[in-house]
Amino acid sequence: MGRLFGTDGIRGKAGQYPLDAPTIRRLGAALVRALRHGDEGIRFLAGRDTRESGSWIERELAVGIQSQGAELTSAGVMPTPAIAYLTPPMGYTAGVVISASHNPFEDNGIKVFSGTGEKFTERLEEQVESIVADPDVDVVSGFSRTVVEQVDYRSEYLSHLFRILQPDDRNRSVRIVVDCANGATATVAPRLFGELGFDARCIGCEPDGRNINLRSGSTAPNLLARTVVEGEYRLGIAYDGDGDRAIFVDASGHLVDGDAVMLMCAKQMKAEGRLKGNAVVATVMSNIGLENALREAGIDTVRCSVGDKYVLEEMVKRGLSLGGEQSGHVIFSEYLFTGDGMATSLNVLRTMAATGRELGDLASELTTYPQVLLNVRVERRVDLKTIPEVAAVLASVESRLAGNGRLLVRYSGTEPLLRVMLEGRDEGEIQRWGREIIDAVKEHVRSQ
Numbered sequence: 001m002g003r004l005f006g007t008d009g010i011r012g013k014a015g016q017y018p019l020d021a022p023t024i025r026r027l028g029a030a031l032v033r034a035l036r037h038g039d040e041g042i043r044f045l046a047g048r049d050t051r052e053s054g055s056w057i058e059r060e061l062a063v064g065i066q067s068q069g070a071e072l073t074s075a076g077v078m079p080t081p082a083i084a085y086l087t088p089p090m091g092y093t094a095g096v097v098i099s100a101s102h103n104p105f106e107d108n109g110i111k112v113f114s115g116t117g118e119k120f121t122e123r124l125e126e127q128v129e130s131i132v133a134d135p136d137v138d139v140v141s142g143f144s145r146t147v148v149e150q151v152d153y154r155s156e157y158l159s160h161l162f163r164i165l166q167p168d169d170r171n172r173s174v175r176i177v178v179d180c181a182n183g184a185t186a187t188v189a190p191r192l193f194g195e196l197g198f199d200a201r202c203i204g205c206e207p208d209g210r211n212i213n214l215r216s217g218s219t220a221p222n223l224l225a226r227t228v229v230e231g232e233y234r235l236g237i238a239y240d241g242d243g244d245r246a247i248f249v250d251a252s253g254h255l256v257d258g259d260a261v262m263l264m265c266a267k268q269m270k271a272e273g274r275l276k277g278n279a280v281v282a283t284v285m286s287n288i289g290l291e292n293a294l295r296e297a298g299i300d301t302v303r304c305s306v307g308d309k310y311v312l313e314e315m316v317k318r319g320l321s322l323g324g325e326q327s328g329h330v331i332f333s334e335y336l337f338t339g340d341g342m343a344t345s346l347n348v349l350r351t352m353a354a355t356g357r358e359l360g361d362l363a364s365e366l367t368t369y370p371q372v373l374l375n376v377r378v379e380r381r382v383d384l385k386t387i388p389e390v391a392a393v394l395a396s397v398e399s400r401l402a403g404n405g406r407l408l409v410r411y412s413g414t415e416p417l418l419r420v421m422l423e424g425r426d427e428g429e430i431q432r433w434g435r436e437i438i439d440a441v442k443e444h445v446r447s448q
Helices: 021-035 054-066 080-086 122-133 154-162 189-195 222-231 258-271 288-296 308-318 341-355 359-363 388-401 427-444
Strands: 010-013 043-048 071-077 094-098 107-113 175-179 199-203 235-239 246-250 279-283 300-304 322-324 330-332 371-377 405-411 417-424
Touching (some): 021 107, 021 122, 043 054, 054 071, 054 107, 071 080, 080 107, 080 154, 080 341, 175 189, 222 235, 222 246, 246 258, 246 341, 246 359, 258 279, 258 288, 258 330, 258 341, 279 288, 288 300, 308 322, 330 341, 341 359, 388 417, 388 427
Parallel strands (some): 043 071, 279 300
Antiparallel strands (some): 094 107, 322 330, 371 417
16 A cells, blocks of 8 residues: 555545545544544544535544544534634644545545644654554444534634734725635635625535536636626635635736735735744745745745645744745645635735735736646656656756756646646747657656
8 A cells, every 4th residue: 555645635536545435434543543642532623625525435534533432523514724723722633624625526535634733744644554554453343333413613713714804904895706616615705705894706606516626716717717807806716625725816817826925915914024034935836936026025935845734844944924835825824824715815805905906916016937837647656867768858958947947847746647847938948848848758657
């Protein structure tokens, strides 16, 4: 058995390993064993997105957890950051989220948060994996009782979000569109913006178990952009399936990604004295234009690997208050230790209110290099440097980019993909060079 946990928990096709019923049960039991120290009671808080497989995965997880004498309480359909936030104050040992984020409905996944609201450490993940893999560990035989208590914590989570916006920042005349991707935020976002007094139109708020992320949400913002422009709204906000990321469109329908959000929020936080360490954590995928713009504002940039858990690690290590990813995962550590799309939205609205500027105007301060992102499906991961033909192409592209751009080649932590990112001054050139790499991988890696 290979590793269960990737960069964002466990992912796979629902019903297939590692998301088959026996493995999920063993996982539930293993979580209890890994967390148990002495005779204290172990309590889990679970939440899920709107995928049709979420309910049965939750039940199977409960079987494993309860077989070890622990409890699982379900908050139902809730955004990932809601579970991360609620776990500590409600006295739970850990939080579990059943979601595959921006992936299609056939996929699902399991993320685990500690009692402090942070994602599991790699050490804990490895401990859980070793228990799941041990054939001598009998975790669930003879156990059949499965009673899952249901709770509604939406009001508690919304109260936490309300404090981000001061009363003076709330403006009923601000007309916005919110795309919930037919996912977890559909249960809370309409209420959030309604109670804050915004004139908000919600789309992607009719989940049916299969339409999560379908032509909607942060990975498909075309409908959002069209709705904003045609309805003459001030801005649009799009979440992914589990609500831990947000991207935006301005009044003209132009995309505003996580890099632009981090820049505008960092500058405002610095002005308010809230930018701890005078630095922002960004992953290697963030455009070099972000680093340049932050430098011009007198703010340092700290780079880290892709994945919000690596962003948080750097933030905690350096005592920083802001970090994130170009994809829209942004962490404001004064509120939460994970990405929260709705919290990001409120911080953007707060910045607009404080500066009196429109979203497009704020975003225009980020000048980006052209960036090309390409993916190729791979069945197994090999060190590309050990394949001479591929290594030669990579070296050639890097020499052509020297001093004028960046090349990043990495395996996805959540999907069987090799990702190629190039930045440079000429989009046509980097597009061609990217294709050279993809073609070499297809020809030589797949034949290995």
